[in-house]
Amino acid sequence: MKMNQTINKSTKFRVLSDDQIEQIFYAALEVLERTGGMIYHEEALELFRDSHAVVKGNHVRVPPYMIEEALNFYPRKITLRGRNNVRSLHIQKDTVTFGTGSDLPFTHDRKTGERRRTTYQDVTNAAKLVDALSHYDFFMSHGIVGDAPNPQTYDRHQFMAMLEGCTKPMVLTSVDGEGLEDLWKMGCLVQGGEEEFRLNPLFVAYIEPISPLKNDKTAVEKLLFAAKKKLPAMYTPCPSSGATAPATIAGMLVQSLAETLMAVVLCHLKSPGTPLIMGGVTTLLDMKYSTYSYGAPELSLASAANTDISKWLNLLMFSTGGCTDSKILDEQAAAEQMMNLFYSYLSGANLIHDVGYMDHGTNASLESLVMNEEMMGMVKAFGKGINTDDDHLALELIEKIGPAGEYVTSGHTFDHWKEWFMPKLQDRSDYETWKQNGSKTMLDRVKERTQHLLDTYEPEPLDEKLKKELKEIASAADARHS
Amino acid sequence: MDLSNISETLIAGKADELRKMVEEGVKENINPADILNQGLLPGMDAVGKKWKAGDMFMPEVLRSAKAMSISMDFLRPLLKDDDVGNAGTMIIGTVAGDLHDIGKDLAAMMFEGAGYNVINIGIDQSNENFVDAVKEHKCNLLGMSALLTTTMPRMGEVINSLKEAGIRDQVTVIIGGAPVTEEFAREIGADLYAPNAGSAVDITREYLQNKN
Numbered sequence A: 001m002k003m004n005q006t007i008n009k010s011t012k013f014r015v016l017s018d019d020q021i022e023q024i025f026y027a028a029l030e031v032l033e034r035t036g037g038m039i040y041h042e043e044a045l046e047l048f049r050d051s052h053a054v055v056k057g058n059h060v061r062v063p064p065y066m067i068e069e070a071l072n073f074y075p076r077k078i079t080l081r082g083r084n085n086v087r088s089l090h091i092q093k094d095t096v097t098f099g100t101g102s103d104l105p106f107t108h109d110r111k112t113g114e115r116r117r118t119t120y121q122d123v124t125n126a127a128k129l130v131d132a133l134s135h136y137d138f139f140m141s142h143g144i145v146g147d148a149p150n151p152q153t154y155d156r157h158q159f160m161a162m163l164e165g166c167t168k169p170m171v172l173t174s175v176d177g178e179g180l181e182d183l184w185k186m187g188c189l190v191q192g193g194e195e196e197f198r199l200n201p202l203f204v205a206y207i208e209p210i211s212p213l214k215n216d217k218t219a220v221e222k223l224l225f226a227a228k229k230k231l232p233a234m235y236t237p238c239p240s241s242g243a244t245a246p247a248t249i250a251g252m253l254v255q256s257l258a259e260t261l262m263a264v265v266l267c268h269l270k271s272p273g274t275p276l277i278m279g280g281v282t283t284l285l286d287m288k289y290s291t292y293s294y295g296a297p298e299l300s301l302a303s304a305a306n307t308d309i310s311k312w313l314n315l316l317m318f319s320t321g322g323c324t325d326s327k328i329l330d331e332q333a334a335a336e337q338m339m340n341l342f343y344s345y346l347s348g349a350n351l352i353h354d355v356g357y358m359d360h361g362t363n364a365s366l367e368s369l370v371m372n373e374e375m376m377g378m379v380k381a382f383g384k385g386i387n388t389d390d391d392h393l394a395l396e397l398i399e400k401i402g403p404a405g406e407y408v409t410s411g412h413t414f415d416h417w418k419e420w421f422m423p424k425l426q427d428r429s430d431y432e433t434w435k436q437n438g439s440k441t442m443l444d445r446v447k448e449r450t451q452h453l454l455d456t457y458e459p460e461p462l463d464e465k466l467k468k469e470l471k472e473i474a475s476a477a478d479a480r481h482s
Numbered sequence B: 001m002d003l004s005n006i007s008e009t010l011i012a013g014k015a016d017e018l019r020k021m022v023e024e025g026v027k028e029n030i031n032p033a034d035i036l037n038q039g040l041l042p043g044m045d046a047v048g049k050k051w052k053a054g055d056m057f058m059p060e061v062l063r064s065a066k067a068m069s070i071s072m073d074f075l076r077p078l079l080k081d082d083d084v085g086n087a088g089t090m091i092i093g094t095v096a097g098d099l100h101d102i103g104k105d106l107a108a109m110m111f112e113g114a115g116y117n118v119i120n121i122g123i124d125q126s127n128e129n130f131v132d133a134v135k136e137h138k139c140n141l142l143g144m145s146a147l148l149t150t151t152m153p154r155m156g157e158v159i160n161s162l163k164e165a166g167i168r169d170q171v172t173v174i175i176g177g178a179p180v181t182e183e184f185a186r187e188i189g190a191d192l193y194a195p196n197a198g199s200a201v202d203i204t205r206e207y208l209q210n211k212n
Ligand code: B12
Pocket: A102, A103, A104, A105, A106, A144, A173, A174, A175, A206, A207, A208, A209, A210, A211, A212, A218, A237, A238, A240, A244, A289, A290, A291, A292, A359, A360, A361, A362, B092, B097, B098, B099, B100, B101, B102, B103, B104, B106, B107, B142, B143, B144, B145, B146, B147, B148, B149, B150, B174, B175, B176, B177, B178, B179, B194, B195, B196, B197, B198, B200
């Protein structure tokens, strides 16, 4: 019997110590008590006025005990079920899932190589790929349905495009509270009613504050709707260090935590137990080109630190990875996407989104989605860590094969090599073979695989009757807004 | 007073010192237009050049722009409307339904740095608010920002409203924001499009020079 053993079932990675997290947490409490935040929503202000918060006009300041109390009520597990009836997305501490980002205005056109506006068809294609590729656990729209009949109701049409191609759970952006309500109604139809949806939510609602410390009307109405229906939601600050947040990572983390905690209190006042997820695209404003960077190493560092904080708070975490500032799928894209995928994965964030994002969150690329599939596989292979049980220590085997033997033909190898990562796109061939196969680059292979998947993969079709009912909700919204 | 000292202080982004120097210059009876054209504007030109060369970065550039703006607040009332270099008034805002503000704010600061009297009317501004602001402040430059595909069309609507109000010719219209393109600007009849705040001032200046 061995005593006091610690076995690492996975690799371990942490940026902040507990003491550092406490510093950041206390600082965020101080921000909410002293600096406060702005809230532009009447019902929310009413809720705060009826509490111990101090409200002057739109300015709300919150004493720490309200925050500590509210923090006790957040769920530590949320399970989503896709339209394929599989409860596949277990959002719980240290369980990592990957997904795309949403709403990219432009698309890299695979035929012309040019940038053009994203369409409904592009979103359906992205949906298909995400459905086909096994490392994607959830789907955000990747692009925006730029050809929707009315910008004011695009979210309903986007959801349709997503559902047509993808059976996996989703994260949805919406225009406003009314839009979110329609999406929720559509979700209930898919899951078989409001009660089924409550037990098996199909999607998480994506909501954001405006850094620094501002909460606009549409964001708050979505938040309150989510609280009312117990719809899983995330309130994810998007601060840019140096522009809408301090230029220090610690300062940015303090501010964005304060923004999160404001929502934590608000949802608690509305309805305790709201399945609220913490979030954050914590990055910097590039000071040469004034762009919001999706490829900076600081994004990886700040995001991993934010995940450390989320675990300490017992909140679930929506993080960022697999994204780049590069305009095309090139060496820069690979380097940046790999870096932020890797560290978000190691940090153990629960939902890692924006996988495939190009050009600092403005350009969509189906090929980027496909290349990331390979990289997610590599990252996961690393995260598995090293098994050190007797079979894996292989002492008996080493003795059996002995000095100067070979392992290729042993049963142990036959059993275990399949634990390795199997590349689909990485080329490990010898030079001559590579040449015979056409001297292809990574990008050539990515392009071929993308085309192949689009040509051959058929997602489980959406039931025709259901489709009609869903479309009715979208059409009714169009009529209301025409 | 050696006006090149004003340029140097501006490049260094020392706002208080710069303002004092400008005030002193006026006290010494230096023509305000000269302070602008031989002190401040050459300073900002140098800042722009250094930035493009990668010798200066956003926080430094915007400190200089802020210093410029503070000095201009003092100098502007002393300038004559037709003084060379007197840039005029700009209205800038983000269109209705759109809450993205930082890009528009950066553009605003750059125009302040170029000597404009910039009135930043904020985010989520209705079409009427834009038109009213143009009328009220008799501005000669209008900047609009939209970061959402869904709110971009508002910019075209504002331009149409300006036409209806008969004041379209009063202003040069420049637009920007991540989903906005040159082509879109042409479609809706904006005069100018700038892909970033840095180029916006140059693009505007060049356009106005060619126009006159
Ligand atoms: C930060 C951010 C936010 C923050 C904004 C906070 C703030 N204080 O501004 C928050 C969280 C509030 C936010 C909200 C939303 N956002 Co947003 N956001 C961004 C993000 C990541 C960065 C924007 C930014 O700050 N860039 C840095 C600044 C400096 O750059 P810039 O704004 O582009 O401005 C530069 C130039 O464009 C130009 N410029 C800009 N305006 C003007 C004007 C003039 C006159 C001139 C000359 C130049 C000029 O100069 C600037 C400096 O160079 C972008 C992605 C992106 N890369 O653009 C998405 C993005 C714009 N958002 C997007 C979306 C979808 C949303 C939401 C709808 C999400 C949702 N469903 O809740 C909401 C909408 C809220 C609303 N009604 O407006 C989409 C838009 C997609 C589309 N197809 O329309 C984007 C592209 C990201 C994405 N792919 O999803 N967002």
